[in-house]
Amino acid sequence: MLTRAKNILSRTLCIYVPLSLCLLCYMPFGSGGCEAGGNAYVGSDACMECHETEYKNFKTFAHKSNSFKTIKAMKKRLTDEEFRGCFKCHTTAYGEPGGFKSEAETPHLKNAGCEVCHGPGSVHVETGDPEDIDGQLTLKACETCHNSERVGAFHYKPLIYGGAH
Ligand code: HEC
Numbered sequence: 001m002l003t004r005a006k007n008i009l010s011r012t013l014c015i016y017v018p019l020s021l022c023l024l025c026y027m028p029f030g031s032g033g034c035e036a037g038g039n040a041y042v043g044s045d046a047c048m049e050c051h052e053t054e055y056k057n058f059k060t061f062a063h064k065s066n067s068f069k070t071i072k073a074m075k076k077r078l079t080d081e082e083f084r085g086c087f088k089c090h091t092t093a094y095g096e097p098g099g100f101k102s103e104a105e106t107p108h109l110k111n112a113g114c115e116v117c118h119g120p121g122s123v124h125v126e127t128g129d130p131e132d133i134d135g136q137l138t139l140k141a142c143e144t145c146h147n148s149e150r151v152g153a154f155h156y157k158p159l160i161y162g163g164a165h
């Protein structure tokens with residue numbers, strides 16, 4: 001009963017919070033003031049039907065598509081807080097509105113999916129319009145996770161086309 005109520009609450013929040021944020025932005029600032037407002041994270045499976053090739057390549061070759069398994073294998077040796085510290089990079093959009101919360105609540109976002117590079121995809125999934133998704137990426141899109149500390153530790157800096165599809 002309680003979980004059901006929580007589910008309904010979070011669904012309601014998911015739908016109405018971005019919407020009302022958008023309305024708020026649109027009123028004083030006009031369009032463009034709230035680009036992320038109506039856009040939510042949907043997970044990589046939602047991209048499969050239209051981008052079969054990218055989806056298959058990503059699932060087959062990119063370690064990101066299994067990045068939750070990587071951290072889960074180490075969970076026993078970590079405190080809960082340390083484990084949560086892995087989410088920022090090993091899941092999709094942890095700590096962001098509509099992003100990963102927990103394996104039980106948001107299983108579709110538990111790995112670092114398409115949207116860690118291309119941004120939230122719900123609007124694009126509805127419209128199929130390339131204008132609605134970030135397709136022009138620079139290495140800036142990688143640096144939040146492949147930061148200088150990590151590049152130093154792994155002696156590895158990714159190229160823009162690596163690790164995707
Ligand atoms: C309903 C079909 C559909 C779905 C679902 C869909 N796309 Fe697309 N997408 C398209 C079409 C059509 C294009 C334009 C033609 C192309 O590049 O394949 C496109 C283009 C793109 C581009 C290139 C954009 C550019 O600027 O050129 C990216 C990146 C992209 N999609 C990512 C995604 C991601 C990530 C998802 C899942 C969150 C997704 N798509 C889901 C139809 C879809």
Ligand code: HEC
Pocket residue numbers: 061062063064066067068070071088089090091092093112116117137138139141142143144145146158159160161162163164
């Ligand atoms: C949300 C965090 C995040 C972002 C953003 C990100 N990565 Fe990664 N990337 C990871 C994680 C986590 C792994 C390791 C996954 C594992 O092994 O569990 C990884 C692994 C890789 C690898 C290793 C080989 C492989 O097949 O996975 C390459 C290459 C890579 N990323 C390239 C990129 C590039 C290029 C960008 C930017 C366009 C990027 N990444 C953006 C988190 C991120």
Ligand code: HEC
Pocket residue numbers: 063070071074078082083085086087088089090144145146147150151154156
């Ligand atoms: C700042 C982002 C970030 C955080 C936080 C992070 N990781 Fe990663 N992790 C990466 C990236 C990026 C890679 C891919 C290797 C590289 O280029 O650094 C990776 C790779 C790994 C790998 C090697 C996977 C392989 O396929 O060889 C393991 C294991 C791993 N991480 C475990 C963890 C654990 C456990 C935590 C939490 C305690 C954690 N990571 C926190 C970004 C991060």
Ligand code: HEC
Pocket residue numbers: 044047048051054055056058059064112113114115116117118135136137160161162163164165
């Ligand atoms: C590690 C970052 C990364 C991830 C994860 C990623 N992509 Fe991409 N994607 C890119 C880059 C880089 C390009 C090329 C952009 C450019 O040409 O400037 C691209 C281009 C695309 C395009 C345009 C056509 C093409 O192939 O060049 C589509 C469609 C696309 N991605 C869909 C997806 C889908 C679907 C997923 C998940 C299954 C995904 N991407 C995951 C980095 C990523």
